[in-house]
Amino acid sequence: MTRTAIQLPLPGFEQAQGEWRAQYARQIGDEKATRNRSGIEIQPLYSPRDWNGERYLEDLGFPGQFPFTRGIYPTMHRGRTWTQRQLIGLGTPEDYNRRVRRIIDAGATAISLLPCCSGFRGIDCDEVDPVLLGTCGTVINTTDHMDSALDGVPIGEISTAMNDPSPFTLLAFTLGVARRRGIDWRSVTGTSNQSDYISHFIANHQFYRLSLPGSRRVLLDHIEFCRRHVPNWNPVSVVGQHMQQAGATPAETMGFTLSTAIQYAEDCIARGMDIDDVLRRFTFFFDISISLFEEVAKFRAGRRIWARIARDRLGAKDPACWRFKFHGQTSGVDLTQQQPLNNIARVSIQAIAGILSGLQSLHTDAYDEAIACPSEETARVAVATQNILRDEARLCDVIDPLGGSYYVERLTDQMEAEIEGVIAKIDAAGGMYKAAEAGLVQTMIGESALAFQEQVDTGARKIVGVNCYQIEEDPTVPPAERPDAEAMLRHVERFKAFKGERSQREVARALDALARAANSTDENVFEKVVEATEAGVTHGEVVSCLRRELGFGHPLIVA
Amino acid sequence: MMKVDALPIRVLVTKIGLDGHDRGSRIVAAYLRDAGMEVIYTPPWQTIPGVVKLATEEDVDVIGISSLATDHLIVPKMMDALRTTGLGHVRVIVGGIVPDEEKAALLAAGVSRIFGPGAGREEIVDCVAALGQQSRAARSDEFSEATP
Numbered sequence: 001m002t003r004t005a006i007q008l009p010l011p012g013f014e015q016a017q018g019e020w021r022a023q024y025a026r027q028i029g030d031e032k033a034t035r036n037r038s039g040i041e042i043q044p045l046y047s048p049r050d051w052n053g054e055r056y057l058e059d060l061g062f063p064g065q066f067p068f069t070r071g072i073y074p075t076m077h078r079g080r081t082w083t084q085r086q087l088i089g090l091g092t093p094e095d096y097n098r099r100v101r102r103i104i105d106a107g108a109t110a111i112s113l114l115p116c117c118s119g120f121r122g123i124d125c126d127e128v129d130p131v132l133l134g135t136c137g138t139v140i141n142t143t144d145h146m147d148s149a150l151d152g153v154p155i156g157e158i159s160t161a162m163n164d165p166s167p168f169t170l171l172a173f174t175l176g177v178a179r180r181r182g183i184d185w186r187s188v189t190g191t192s193n194q195s196d197y198i199s200h201f202i203a204n205h206q207f208y209r210l211s212l213p214g215s216r217r218v219l220l221d222h223i224e225f226c227r228r229h230v231p232n233w234n235p236v237s238v239v240g241q242h243m244q245q246a247g248a249t250p251a252e253t254m255g256f257t258l259s260t261a262i263q264y265a266e267d268c269i270a271r272g273m274d275i276d277d278v279l280r281r282f283t284f285f286f287d288i289s290i291s292l293f294e295e296v297a298k299f300r301a302g303r304r305i306w307a308r309i310a311r312d313r314l315g316a317k318d319p320a321c322w323r324f325k326f327h328g329q330t331s332g333v334d335l336t337q338q339q340p341l342n343n344i345a346r347v348s349i350q351a352i353a354g355i356l357s358g359l360q361s362l363h364t365d366a367y368d369e370a371i372a373c374p375s376e377e378t379a380r381v382a383v384a385t386q387n388i389l390r391d392e393a394r395l396c397d398v399i400d401p402l403g404g405s406y407y408v409e410r411l412t413d414q415m416e417a418e419i420e421g422v423i424a425k426i427d428a429a430g431g432m433y434k435a436a437e438a439g440l441v442q443t444m445i446g447e448s449a450l451a452f453q454e455q456v457d458t459g460a461r462k463i464v465g466v467n468c469y470q471i472e473e474d475p476t477v478p479p480a481e482r483p484d485a486e487a488m489l490r491h492v493e494r495f496k497a498f499k500g501e502r503s504q505r506e507v508a509r510a511l512d513a514l515a516r517a518a519n520s521t522d523e524n525v526f527e528k529v530v531e532a533t534e535a536g537v538t539h540g541e542v543v544s545c546l547r548r549e550l551g552f553g554h555p556l557i558v559a
Numbered sequence: 560m561m562k563v564d565a566l567p568i569r570v571l572v573t574k575i576g577l578d579g580h581d582r583g584s585r586i587v588a589a590y591l592r593d594a595g596m597e598v599i600y601t602p603p604w605q606t607i608p609g610v611v612k613l614a615t616e617e618d619v620d621v622i623g624i625s626s627l628a629t630d631h632l633i634v635p636k637m638m639d640a641l642r643t644t645g646l647g648h649v650r651v652i653v654g655g656i657v658p659d660e661e662k663a664a665l666l667a668a669g670v671s672r673i674f675g676p677g678a679g680r681e682e683i684v685d686c687v688a689a690l691g692q693q694s695r696a697a698r699s700d701e702f703s704e705a706t707p
Contacts, residue, residue, distance in 0.1 A: 117577035132576055135629035204579050246582050337676045370676050372658045453586050457680045466677040480658035
């Protein structure tokens with residue numbers, strides 16, 4: 001949708017503006033067009049001719065009111081500040097437990113769990129070169145591992161984000177732990193934080209874990225199961241973060257992400273689910289780049305478009321379904337290895353962009369992110385950054401403080417038009433599933449990544465310490481933390497022993513039930529995943545069984 | 560007959576281990592391709608035997624390993640595998656995030672060069688071109704030693 005500026009009756013406006021333009025041109029001379037990352041031309045000045053509030057109620061309204069441009073709740077950060085949800089995962093389950101307990105003792109009300117890359121890849125710890133284990137996530141392959149990781153953690157009271165793509169074994173393990181501890185599944189809250197298989201296929205190479213149709217099936221079963229048995233769990237988190245990290249512009253990212261959400265919602269409807277029932281549990285997860293105003297406009301436009309999609313296109317009647325709830329993570333792509341302490345400034349700006357956008361939950365990157373996995377010290381600075389912005393800079397005092405700025409409102413309208421253009425392109429390709437299958441999205445992302453790099457290489461886009469302001473520097477970053485090699489080997493040995501000691505009959509029976517569910521049309525695959533993990537089946541065994549039955553993924557497009 | 564040196568440098572750009580982030584490897588592949596080299600590009604999650612096999616079949620001069628999330632820790636094992644397969648002449652570069660204190664082990668294992676984030680296009684292209692020539696020179700030495 002494009003809006004043309006309304007001519008306000010402002011006597012003398014044209015003359016004053018004309019004078020300013022002439023003065024500006026005299027001093028600046030020939031000026032090259034400035035564009036933001038999404039390609040929108042940025043003017044040197046904005047005025048009531050660019051935005052004058054004529055459509056205030058239709059386009060903005062008040063916080064908590066349709067279309068939620070200014071925020072999804074009436075009180076926003078005044079009533080409740082964002083959740084500080086730091087992504088953590090390192091070493092053995094015991095290592096994770098020590099770190100997560102410290103975070104809870106420090107007052108965290110939500111935790112997050114990142115599995116080891118081997119888990120992401122769909123295999124168990126005994127199939128991998130041990131030197132790679134636990135360096136970027138926690139090694140969790142069984143319910144016992146999860147029990148150790150969550151020892152003393154009050155699941156049922158604290159919200160847990162499991163960063164776990166299909167087939168969601170981490171939630172299955174968590175439900176097993178809840179059952180052991182006598183905790184009602186209805187009180188288990190949190191998010192299947194990377195359940196968006198399309199984004200994994202496009203930008204994170206999930207294809208090695210399960211085929212595209214197989215992932216689609218498991219996600220739908222996962223949603224259905226959670227609605228029935230774990231109603232306070234958010235089974236869908238639509239992830240724009242991967243795509244922006246892979247090179248999509250902010251506008252493309254929002255367009256792709258909303259198209260993905262439309263795809264999942266329509267898939268749920270096709271399955272016969274009640275849209276009002278499922279849509280309220282949709283959440284979004286985004287990258288926040290350093291392009292501050294552009295990010296603010298991206299999120300404000302995203303909220304507005306989603307409200308309209310949810311209500312008008314998908315037909316949800318409950319206002320809870322129209323709310324665009326999102327978690328933001330500051331973008332590691334903007335961080336530099338050069339002069340790493342500068343990254344504290346970068347992360348602060350990214351976090352400010354997210355907070356001023358009205359996010360629900362925030363992860364701030366550590367300043368050594370471009371050098372290594374964060375150490376405890378750098379992670380502490382990242383959390384303190386959030387506290388400083390909230391308590392010292394008091395960014396929560398006013399809701400949507402940039403609302404009404406000629407520039408921000410005009411840019412929000414322009415970003416909205418760009419995003420809708422992307423959604424239209426995906427619609428024309430038959431929706432996000434087909435667009436991903438055809439490689440259309442991957443090609444667009446690849447082109448944007450190259451175009452951005454081109455700007456960095458030519459110096460058109462300046463990055464301090466990388467292509468300008470370089471200095472002779474000493475490394476100022478503490479050495480990378482690695483898991484204790486012996487503890488990790490003991491963990492793998494215990495895992496091998498566990499596999500030998502469990503009831504092989506139960507395991508075989510559970511895997512058979514899982515395989516049969518995968519091949520049936522009326523059984524729920526995720527229900528069988530939960531049952532299998534309770535019978536001692538491991539993460540890698542679940543994935544390889546499903547891979548066998550539902551197909552192995554392939555790269556959809558290369559280069 | 561065309562002289563071997565006149566043929567474009569052949570480079571395998573790949574990722575081994577468990578990490579899926581491939582923005583960097585794609586960009587480097589495009590740099591090298593645009594500079595006139597022949598680039599064999601693979602998706603992430605290759606195995607060491609797989610990379611050795613591909614390097615043999617494709618007769619590459621240089622291998623570029625991209626690593627964002629600690630996969631560089633298994634690069635020394637790949638270097639051993641290259642040597643024992645008779646690919647000791649192939650030059651290897653690593654790009655991505657390698658903590659300072661872990662660089663020495665890679666260089667000692669025979670990695671020619673490590674590029675960190677923010678490395679420039681020219682720097683990378685020039686380095687790969689020079690290493691490609693070194694690789695060919697080393698191979699013809701091996702060849703002349705083997706055939707008296």
